Amino acid sequence: MCGIGGVFLADRHQTLDRQLLVNMAAIQSHRGPDGFGVECLDAAGVGFCHARLSIIDLNESRARQPFLSNDRQVLMAHNGEFYDFQRIRADLTAQGVRFSSKSDSEILLRLYQRQGLESTLPLLRGEFAFALFDAADDCLYLVRDRFGIKPQYWTMTPEGLVFGSELKVLFAHQAVERRFTSEGLFHQLMQTMVPGTTAFAGVHQVQPGHVLKVQRRSDRLEVSESTYWDVDFPRLDQRDSTLTEADHIANVRAALLEAVEMRMVADVPVGCYLSGGIDSCSILGLASAVSQGPVKAFTIGFDDARYDETPIAAEMAEATGAEQDVMRLSGRELYGHMEQTLWHTERTIYNTLAVAKYLMSRHVNSVDYKVVMTGEGSDELFGGYPAFRRDMFLHGLEDLPQSDRQDWESLLQTNNSLVQGAMLAADQVDDPDLDAVVGFTPSCLQPWLACAPLVPDLLADEHRQALVEYSPGKAIAEQLNPQQLDGRHALDKAQYVWIKTMLEGQILTWGGDRVDMANSMEARPAFLDHHLAAAAVQVPPELRIKGKTEKYVLREAMAGLLPEVLYKREKFAFMAPPAHTEPEKWAQMKQLADDYLSDEAIDAAGLLSKEGVRALFARHDDPATTDAERVQMDAVINHLLGVQMLHRMFVAADVPAQAREQADRLGWRVLMPV
Incomplete structure (x- = not known):
């Protein structure tokens, strides 16, 4: 890299x-x-x-x-x-x-x-x-x-x-x-x-x-x-019906093993990121199987047990004989390093998981590792996110009785209560332009479309006036390829939209390359091997999400590698705890807000509305505000901090001068041709 x-x-x-x-x-x-x-x-x-x-x-x-x-x-x-x-x-x-x-x-x-x-x-x-x-x-x-x-x-x-x-x-x-x-x-x-x-x-x-x-x-x-x-899910009338469930399981297993084997090739040691999900555990299991020695496994742990996955990760590390390296983080580290993280992400972040991954890549570098394999892409290809299950039972199971639909919805909301407002919208959001292109408004976009009405009041007059007729849903819908959506199953459509928006714009950016390479660390996402993707898109929707079990085919393909607790575990979104869940973390966020969201800083940048920012914090502190609303507002506050940081780093600062100074510090010079 x-x-x-x-x-x-x-x-x-x-x-x-x-x-x-x-x-x-x-x-x-x-x-x-x-x-x-x-x-x-x-x-x-x-x-x-x-x-x-x-x-x-x-x-x-x-x-x-x-x-x-x-x-x-x-x-x-x-x-x-x-x-x-x-x-x-x-x-x-x-x-x-x-x-x-x-x-x-x-x-x-x-x-x-x-x-x-x-x-x-x-x-x-x-x-x-x-x-x-x-x-x-x-x-x-x-x-x-x-x-x-x-x-x-x-x-x-x-x-x-x-x-x-x-x-x-x-x-x-x-x-x-x-x-x-x-x-x-x-x-x-x-x-x-x-x-x-x-x-x-x-x-x-x-x-x-x-x-x-x-x-x-x-x-x-x-x-x-x-x-x-392009990601090419088959049309409903073009799926290969001759392939059995066993065929799909075998195809996925073989393709993933080949992808992992290829990514083990390097002239330096290759480690693995390890959380408590089946994605990274599958990668570690396969890497350990083909490696001649123990694989180094790097795990992020959080002080908040509700978000911490280290116990399951430790069980997987022990089962594979991996050498596990756990880095624990609290609110102080996460908001304390947000500025350095944003300099690398070059875009705002809704959750401080980006900071956690920045700190992890720094740690990986400090122990002389340059390369790790990661689990990104598994959820996208095999239907892992709660938003996919929601779209599956709302739009892909037309014959499902209403009572079963209510049971699904209740189970989904209960099991994902910690990420409601971020991974799942608290209330249904329908966008006419996305409806026209996709056939429905994908659940993955709904939490952020729900934030859209909050945005105008947060903007300075100049920007607010320029956006009076602007529709974010329309702008996104216009960039989606209708030919890759027409005639596809609802789950195919939901996954395709996520891959084109959330995967590329977030997971592979502020959750991937930018925070990894910030510390000269190369991440290799084996699930995003395009040969594996070709096998994954052939898996019928009812085998990607079978009943209420997400990533069914992948679970079965990796069943022999996974501890029982992980094999049976429902997908849990890997996130850092939102700011309001920890007093120390909220205090750290407020310190940043006192600088970047002060009246003076807002006036200097000319991007935001002082009144709108104050009103958002007041609503956040209102006892009547729900937890889901606070999760949503935590995300918006992170974005407010982010745009102010980006302005100070890349607009107000003299970046050409910084580049010259960096070249001087490194001693990087070229001789001009004679």
Whole structure:
């Protein structure tokens, strides 16, 4: 895993600033502290930078990126991992292709040279984001992996296109504007981003499974985007009915084992994150089975027993012979490190689990581990979240008697009472635009749509007026592909929408890459292997959620690995305790609020309404406010703190100067060509 960045000038005769590219690498040195590289094609007006985290081929001089082809026609920079690269490398070598490194990244360059991008993409397996410039076509390609595990941002300036692995990489460029949009601010406060967007003016994300093509014509850059992969649940009339339950269980088991085996390949030790869920426990069980020695298992524990999963995790660690490392956290640590976490997430967070994961990645780094496998993606593919069960029985079981529906709803609300207001809306929310595209309003979006009415009163007049006619549900609905929703089961639709919104925008961002790479730690989510996904989408809805049991097929596939208590346990959302549940944590949050939500701070940023913020805190303290409402308001308060922090870090601060200073501290410099 690494960090990349670069510029593509509209005018090829304009001079490239090499030190600027170094600065762009330096400000993301946490992603790649093991070295940096800069490569420019001056005659073409294009330059890339790379900050390297050494995982495969530790020889820095041999594996340094960006890679430039021998004929100086193709320039490439890659962030992430390509699995199964040994087989591809051997096959190409047998065909006479010569490699200059042992790095997995180099297969991309050689495949592209031999067969072009369209034929190369299906062969790439893993989590990745890369940039590739072809001088012969005068064209830049920005590509992101299928689920969006690795980030990739871009923006257009008067000089040309700027891209990078993080927003701060773009902001290190003096020509990039740093300003919140009203729409971006709205979505930060209500939690769910519109796919492909950010909170900042003119700054976009390459969407998962997409290729951004930037073609230069004369002195003008033309941008187009295309899809090379999407989550493809079969239409109801196209499912393979010949596959039995036993077939699906065997297929899932085999695909997951293969995904884990591939992610154990590294030139450094590979550990595992371990919570009390079947996802991470399955990963640990399989990793332990294929490993020659004990696997290091890292667990986050909370002081609040209602949210703590360490007892079950400890049972799993003991059963597999893993070496467990438990890090316990309280409110002091969580809000005490929120600012550092937000500098890395570059977006707001609704729950301090992001802070907990930031602290865990720091701990992993401190004990000399660079790589861990994680359980992200299991719930998305196998129907694990309570929102999926709700949509299943409301929209996918049309013949279910009303009395059974009431029993389901009661059981669901009771078992998930701790996350009501966050993972489940307290009351039904219906959005007409989502209804029109999906057929119903997915339960995963309802908690955040329920927050939307709170947002206008929290905004400064300028932003509130700009959003009078704005519909967040419509903005999200317009980015969903109707062709992937038409003719699908209700559970397929619910999972698809979650994958396009919550998975990419939250779990893989502030719960994944950004807080992991903050401390130079690579996370490998084996469940998001696209070969496993191909098996998962074939599983019928009634086997993903069988009766009231979620992730049924996965449970059965992993039954021999899991302790009985875990095999029978209902899915529990892994979250940090909300602020109001602990006096110490609430006090820590209030300290931050005294700074970032003071009248002076609000006036300085010009984003929020002082009166609206005061009214929200007053309502939170009202004895008549329910627990579910407080969970919801805790999330909104976290977002209020977040937008103020982001403004101070990235809008008010001189980010280009920070990048120069970081390059100076690291001693990262390049000699200008003579």
